[in-house]
Amino acid sequence: MTPHTVVACCQLAPRVGDVAHNREISLQAIHNAARQGAQVIVLPELMQSGYVFTDHAHALNLAETATGATVSAWCEAARALDIVIVAGFCERLDSTRVSNSAALIDVNGVQAIYRKAHLWDQEKHIFTPGNEPPPVVQTRFGLIGMMICFDLEFPEWVRLPALAGAELLCAPVNWPASPRPVSERPCEVVRVQANAAVNRMFIAACDRTGTERNVDWVGGSVIVDADGYPLAGPLETPSNGPAMILATLDLKQARHKRISALNHVHADRRTDLYDSARRA
């Protein structure tokens, strides 16, 4: 394992329904990021398909399996460049069901598939929710977990890969833009920071850009350190075209969970009380 890990988020503008275009721009971005030294490259949620489907049939029609053309192309890039890729795709589960998925790919191919467990809005009419906790994969660049977008709004869910040892959580996201006070950082980014801090785990969230069927996006890609402070980003470029952020991470910091002489972010959890209070 190298002492430091260079992580990139490629904030791109997929077009819903144009799978060939989306594959092409994702491969360009991967090669560009790798040229700049990136070892772990995160792409947006549903990079392969775009996001704003008309309905379930639309998504099913665009879906691919983990052995389909797009994930295979990403595997080829990971092999050629000796990198890790975490990217979102619309996964065909069987003849009728689709999942909002992310693949973790390294030089040897697909190492894990994660299926979004917390579905946002109309996704509930389209996707089958995942029922498995986020995988944590030992890569040669560090222990990497993954989850997708709205999953990040459930701190209980973020705890799971953190407790399983993830040093870096890679999160493909599509954050729809919503009003916020002038000069405030988007609350989506704030939640990423808090999730990182309470777990002492690095998080790389890769958002998208490019208005799609009248939906705009935060465009807030960010790479946050184990203290919860941004190392790169947050970008704030809604509809202003693609962008990339890059940061060099000392992932071993995430192995040190002590935050004072007597405190440890995980050991100090009083799970007995959380449980008993919930049962009451």
Next chain:
Amino acid sequence: MTPHTVVACCQLAPRVGDVAHNREISLQAIHNAARQGAQVIVLPELMQSGYVFTDHAHALNLAETATGATVSAWCEAARALDIVIVAGFCERLDSTRVSNSAALIDVNGVQAIYRKAHLWDQEKHIFTPGNEPPPVVQTRFGLIGMMICFDLEFPEWVRLPALAGAELLCAPVNWPASPRPVSERPCEVVRVQANAAVNRMFIAACDRTGTERNVDWVGGSVIVDADGYPLAGPLETPSNGPAMILATLDLKQARHKRISALNHVHADRRTDLYDSARRA
């Protein structure tokens, strides 16, 4: 219940060991805040005693019960002004044990005592940790929960009063200052924002100021709305003397947990998965 609730955080500078002084400045601040319209007034953690004890005996010597002089004086103020006060004090539990506690007081006296469950650093050598979840009290200004400082770093703990219906969480804190990147908002404040947003619950965190035995403080008092954005503060006045923030809250916003046509911040939790993953 009034349609809106005016909340104040009085960021004061207690002196460790000077209980009479601390009581006096707290009463002055309460009366001042009430004159400006505050209906709910939050004071810092350990307002009554100060924070940086030399040892357990020091804290035990300063401790009072919930019928002691300081809490009684706060009860008198709450009765005279018809307000709610949430304030921290060093509570004597018995002849040998002390708790880092907060009292919620209204016109009728003490309505609840909360005892800090997650102890910070040397507090572990001084205080007996609480074993009860944060109380949620129906006041005439709204449903109010409370917790103390480091408790806020455990999102599982913040869930409990939120699930119990709290519209406003009042948090006396003493945030020790620590280095952070220039121009970044303190991560303590960021965590408060995230806790509010993922629960759609208002949070008022009242920090302290005034260097005490070489410990300085963030001085980051903040009142955050149910979307996670500050309505007042964050103050950033370490050692710059006392200050007050005031905000008018529409607490009924916290009763609406829907964040899209199909999403609800609490109902969307997949507790079965959190549990099974933890047992695994």
